[in-house]
Amino acid sequence: MDVIAQRVQDETVLFDMGTGNYYSLNELGSEAWDLLAEGLSLSEIAARLAAGYDAPVQTIEDDLQALLDELVQAGLLVNSKAGDESRG
Numbered sequence: 001m002d003v004i005a006q007r008v009q010d011e012t013v014l015f016d017m018g019t020g021n022y023y024s025l026n027e028l029g030s031e032a033w034d035l036l037a038e039g040l041s042l043s044e045i046a047a048r049l050a051a052g053y054d055a056p057v058q059t060i061e062d063d064l065q066a067l068l069d070e071l072v073q074a075g076l077l078v079n080s081k082a083g084d085e086s087r088g
Helices: 027-037 042-052 057-073
Strands: 003-008 011-016 022-025
Touching: 011 027, 022 027, 027 042, 027 057, 042 057
Parallel strands: none
Antiparallel strands: 003 011, 011 022
8 A cells, every 4th residue: 555645734635656546634634644643543533633623522533433434445544453442
């Protein structure tokens, strides 16, 4: 999997070199992408984002899970520990 991520202002553009497809993450998705790169779990990311946005942690966590599922399905992200939110 060869994916390039480039931050452009408040968005992140993901380019899949294997397929030639590109994807755009909004500000919240971009922040989540950065925190994933730091190795944070879904719960940790949701808690951090909830502190900066006017939304309940559970709502953010549900939205993040949907985004992560979409990125995995598109082949842009690999779920290294299915069902396990702990860092390894």
